[in-house]
Amino acid sequence: MHYVSTRGQAPVLTFEDAMLSGLARDGGLYVPETIPQMSAEDIAALAGLPYEEIAFRVMRPFVGDTFTDAEFRGLIDAAYAGFNHDARAPLVQLGQGHFLLELFHGPTLAFKDFAMQLIGQLFQAALKRRGERVTIVGATSGDTGSAAIEAFAGLDNVDVFILYPHGRVSEVQRRQMTTPAASNVHALALDGDFDDCQARLKDMFNDFDFRDGVKLAGVNSINWARVLAQVVYYFSSAVALGAPHRKVSFTVPTGNFGDIFAGYIARSMGLPIDRLVVATNQNDILHRALSGQGYHKGETIPSISPSMDIQVSSNFERALFDAYGRDGKAVAQLMEELKSGGFDISQGAMQALREIYASGRVSEEETSAQIAASLKGTGELLCPHSAIGVKVAEAHLDGATPMITLATAHPAKFPDAVEAATGVRPPLPSRMADLYERPERLERVPNDLAALQAHIKGKIAG
């Protein structure tokens, strides 16, 4: 199994090298050269299996010879052992033909744990074998950072630096990042928004002296292994509702496009997915793009669903790569145009995208109203991101194809927004009950590449 860059100019890599490299050296994102297929029989055979076994069968073909089967099974088992639900990703029925996929039963209460817990295991195994140490730098709007810090805290072969936008994550998210005591993890509060954090991270990858000097690695969804681990729950949930004999659709609260792109990969592998519906908050660049208005950056407006306050949606590049017939040159050109504000999407590419994706946008008022309506109607207390998913999904129910909406975070991560909408303040699980008493450790950093690089180098040296 080989991985190629969306910009066509970087070396072709194995799974292990793609995982440990993060961003491709031409600035693109790695994708599999070909997508492994699962037959209807392979998919039918997943019914009733434990989540870990489904994970093994779905991911195995992508991993090549990086791990033996026994090793890979062991790493998957270890990754999900700390989840708080036997099903790992349980489905709950919301109404006629509408289901909620609860992805918040991992250690940091968001869907990021599905990939990050596994990546922690995969990195550790690969680095130990190679006798290497890496520096992970991540950009977060709240959930990737907390999941990464949880997964990598105290591990031998990594130092972890997480850039988050100062003042723009929820207090629970911030405390999840700033309270772990392990000396190898560092929360950096950047003066800027998430797009600034992600842009500086990509700048670091594109500065080869720095990149090679600190052995930079990434655990954002620029890392293919992140997307891969998220493919699994599309299979487990679709099979639970009758796939491959019955089609399903998914609605996905979307920001950086990694989660919904994992759904696209599941579909490309043969899972019968009818539509993949992108649900955005008021930062609606993806909804505008999929509605034919081109991909043009606006200003990021803080919202009550802060994890989706994103304008430059990293994985949309992977979607464009396929929509443009895997033409790396065309993608590189679009990404160049994005630097000066945006680009229009060709008619052919729009047609390809529309065959797969639909979209909807939800305002702040509608988000609050949906949180309240869901509690009243179905008894589900939703986080704002999941509420956005449910709202958009309801507009896309067709009466025939079951719709699965991804519940991407636990409401207790966003207690202020949930309480404002419902009057109910969701409590943290007992293992986190003292989160507000734990001492915090963070550093304020400027939105400046050289200063960030100096900061990180200083910490590693010290």
Ligand SMILES: Cc1ncc(COP(=O)(O)O)c(C=O)c1O
């Ligand atoms: C709670 C939550 N929902 C939805 C999203 C959007 O997911 P993605 O960036 O993969 O589109 C995020 C951030 O990634 C998130 O943290």
Ligand SMILES: N[C@@H](CCOP(=O)(O)O)C(=O)O
């Ligand atoms: N919403 C994310 C933003 C980063 O996305 P990623 O999937 O690329 O890691 C977050 O919570 O940090």
